[in-house]
Amino acid sequence: MTLDRELMQTIIKRYPRSRSAIMPLLHYVQSVSGYVTNEGIETIAEILTIETAEVSAVATFYTQYKRGPVGEYHVGVCTNTLCAVMGGDAIFSALKEHLGIDNDGVTEDGKVSLEHIECNAACDYAPVVMANWEFYDNQTVESAKSLVDGARAGNPPAPTRGPNTLVTYKEASAVLAGLDDGRAREGVQAGAPTLLGLKLSKEGK
Amino acid sequence: MSKLTPVLSAHWDEADSFTIEAYTRNGGYTASKKALAMDPDAVIQLVKDSGLRGRGGAGFPTGMKWGFIPQGDNKDHYLVVNADESEPGTCKDTPLLMANPHVLIEGCIIACHAIRAERAFIYIRGEVTHVVRRVNAAIQDAYKAGHLGKGIDVTLHIGAGAYICGEETALLDSLEGFRGQPRLRPPFPAIAGLYARPTVVNNVESISSVPAIINNGAEWYQSMGTEKSKGATLYSLSGHVNNPGQFEAPLGITLREILELAGGVRDGHQLKFWTPGGSSTPLFTDAHLDTPLDYEGVAAAGSMLGTKALQIFDETTCVVRAVLRWTEFYKHESCGKCTPCREGTWWLVQILRDLENGAGTEADLEKLLDLCDNIMGRSFCALGDGATSPITSSIKYFREEYIAHVTNGACPFDPVKSTLFAGAVK
Numbered sequence: 001m002t003l004d005r006e007l008m009q010t011i012i013k014r015y016p017r018s019r020s021a022i023m024p025l026l027h028y029v030q031s032v033s034g035y036v037t038n039e040g041i042e043t044i045a046e047i048l049t050i051e052t053a054e055v056s057a058v059a060t061f062y063t064q065y066k067r068g069p070v071g072e073y074h075v076g077v078c079t080n081t082l083c084a085v086m087g088g089d090a091i092f093s094a095l096k097e098h099l100g101i102d103n104d105g106v107t108e109d110g111k112v113s114l115e116h117i118e119c120n121a122a123c124d125y126a127p128v129v130m131a132n133w134e135f136y137d138n139q140t141v142e143s144a145k146s147l148v149d150g151a152r153a154g155n156p157p158a159p160t161r162g163p164n165t166l167v168t169y170k171e172a173s174a175v176l177a178g179l180d181d182g183r184a185r186e187g188v189q190a191g192a193p194t195l196l197g198l199k200l201s202k203e204g205k
Numbered sequence: 206m207s208k209l210t211p212v213l214s215a216h217w218d219e220a221d222s223f224t225i226e227a228y229t230r231n232g233g234y235t236a237s238k239k240a241l242a243m244d245p246d247a248v249i250q251l252v253k254d255s256g257l258r259g260r261g262g263a264g265f266p267t268g269m270k271w272g273f274i275p276q277g278d279n280k281d282h283y284l285v286v287n288a289d290e291s292e293p294g295t296c297k298d299t300p301l302l303m304a305n306p307h308v309l310i311e312g313c314i315i316a317c318h319a320i321r322a323e324r325a326f327i328y329i330r331g332e333v334t335h336v337v338r339r340v341n342a343a344i345q346d347a348y349k350a351g352h353l354g355k356g357i358d359v360t361l362h363i364g365a366g367a368y369i370c371g372e373e374t375a376l377l378d379s380l381e382g383f384r385g386q387p388r389l390r391p392p393f394p395a396i397a398g399l400y401a402r403p404t405v406v407n408n409v410e411s412i413s414s415v416p417a418i419i420n421n422g423a424e425w426y427q428s429m430g431t432e433k434s435k436g437a438t439l440y441s442l443s444g445h446v447n448n449p450g451q452f453e454a455p456l457g458i459t460l461r462e463i464l465e466l467a468g469g470v471r472d473g474h475q476l477k478f479w480t481p482g483g484s485s486t487p488l489f490t491d492a493h494l495d496t497p498l499d500y501e502g503v504a505a506a507g508s509m510l511g512t513k514a515l516q517i518f519d520e521t522t523c524v525v526r527a528v529l530r531w532t533e534f535y536k537h538e539s540c541g542k543c544t545p546c547r548e549g550t551w552w553l554v555q556i557l558r559d560l561e562n563g564a565g566t567e568a569d570l571e572k573l574l575d576l577c578d579n580i581m582g583r584s585f586c587a588l589g590d591g592a593t594s595p596i597t598s599s600i601k602y603f604r605e606e607y608i609a610h611v612t613n614g615a616c617p618f619d620p621v622k623s624t625l626f627a628g629a630v631k
Contacts, residue, residue: 014360016281016324017400019382023365027331048382061384061540062365064331076332080293081484081530082444082516087624118368118534120332121290121299123443123516124450127625133334140626161303162335172334175341176363184342187335189222194300196450197440198218200466201209 031173071113073151134159228307236416254423256435261408273395294514306343312412387586434499444517482511485591487598523618535592546589
């Protein structure tokens with residue numbers, strides 16, 4: 001896969017100053033290569049006319065930029081306090097055993113990678129699992145196993161609050177580079193916890 | 206009469222609530238039209254009069270912040286919206302943007318007009334793909350409808366997993382294309398912010414609250430809340446409760462009232478400890494059920510309103526385990542710029558890990574408090590300060606539980622009992 005330099009220029013043009021485009025460009029590199037490659041760093045440095053060390057410094061600071069291949073479906077289990085206590089720890093250890101990989105590991109078939117993640121702003125849906133940064137709410141050990149089994153078989157279940165089907169890691173990275181995949185209108189507008197206060201107020205409570 | 210006051214959340218139950226059609230149908234983009242016809246200073250005055258305070262945690266008066274931007278300086282001004290919601294327990298901006306991104310865009314138009322900015326940036330965390338889609342589509346639709354592009358532009362910037370970028374100056378460095386590390390202040394962003402230009406950094410909920418204030422007036426907003434904490438806000442209830450979720454209520458509501466609405470702590474269990482505004486705010490216990498959840502009430506009781514992230518833990522939860530996990534988070538997220546935070550959080554984790562595993566001593570508690578004392582207030586930003594909150598407050602309220610780990614030689618709790626699916630696991 002090669003990087004589309006013309007597309008990279010359109011990303012740069014979003015900003016008043018070109019250097020601001022480093023982050024979307026790194027997401028874009030991941031959308032093409034699946035992780036931040038040396039070639040990607042060199043290309044970004046070249047078109048922004050800065051040193052490769054400056055791009056590397058940014059790439060290594062943010063945990064979403066991966067310096068080696070992750071799975072086609074990157075699964076993150078929230079193990080920050082609230083999710084951990086509510087079942088995240090149990091889910092994470094069950095998935096490690098089920099997949100035979102450790103934190104930051106990738107299955108041999110390259111389909112699934114696993115990472116313990118920090119709070120993902122969905123605490124009212126705890127325990128939360130993310131796949132390619134889409135929400136899988138109110139997970140159990142069983143539902144999380146079905147998620148990774150489906151992903152390995154090529155038919156993962158749809159996210160709870162997300163598009164109608166789970167996109168791949170590369171496809172999600174393109175969205176994070178700010179590229180439109182036309183799927184914004186798919187999926188629910190909100191889950192039940194989001195709507196609870198509104199519902200109660202309509203009931204006069 | 207309901208204790209709840211849905212304004213931001215008023216139309217979230219409409220299946221297409223996130224579309225421009227739904228937003229317009231419900232009166233969207235009338236406030237920006239009204240504001241654009243007003244003198245910018247009058248808009249700032251109206252927001253000042255409303256009493257709106259920052260909903261990102263610090264509670265700084267929004268109108269006053271806007272008023273700090275120098276005028277007639279012939280410089281570009283910027284509005285930067287902090288949508289990097291990452292404080293543990295905080296989950297209000299993410300569902301807001303999923304259900305109604307247009308209210309934020311309309312708020313951006315009004316705020317840009319007020320501070321004489323031609324460009325707003327929305328900095329959204331990178332771990333929420335579908336929210337990114339919704340916000341991106343909303344911006345495009347707002348351009349197509351002519352709300353943007355006529356003197357005011359909005360650019361979406363997507364983060365990549367760094368809690369520290371929720372700190373406003375780290376966010377600005379990140380947006381400029383650097384590692385997200387906080388800056389020394391002064392100068393404050395209002396003088397030298399993004400690209401060293403006057404910049405307002407506001408939270409999603411703060412900016413999203415503005416359209417309704419323009420449409421309904423300062424007096425209406427003042428009619429909700431308490432003496433110094435005006436208006437309504439999103440309270441996010443999570444954890445060991447029967448019905449977690451978002452509750453939009455006037456400032457000053459109590460946890461007891463919210464818990465009543467949520468069907469209480471999960472059946473058969475009791476409240477043990479909770480956070481009023483995320484993990485960086487000192488813990489509360491069942492003694493604080495009637496503390497008014499406004500800026501002053503929570504501060505008077507020894508904590509902070511923060512992001513109104515009410516994380517509820519029942520008696521099955523080991524407080525040492527909970528605090529250790531938060532501390533591991535702060536250690537991981539410390540950007541490394543300031544020594545007290547970078548090194549201090551590392552040592553806090555070592556000591557807490559020993560304590561949780563039953564390998565600690567009672568003297569470790571004093572060592573923890575001493576370390577906290579040497580971290581607090583000694584770094585550029587508040588991350589290190591936040592890291593000390595769960596530790597000092599938990600030792601204050603649950604010292605015996607720490608000591609029980611020491612005398613027991615192990616954690617006395619069964620983690621299975623705390624899980625949501627405890628019944629199924631048995």
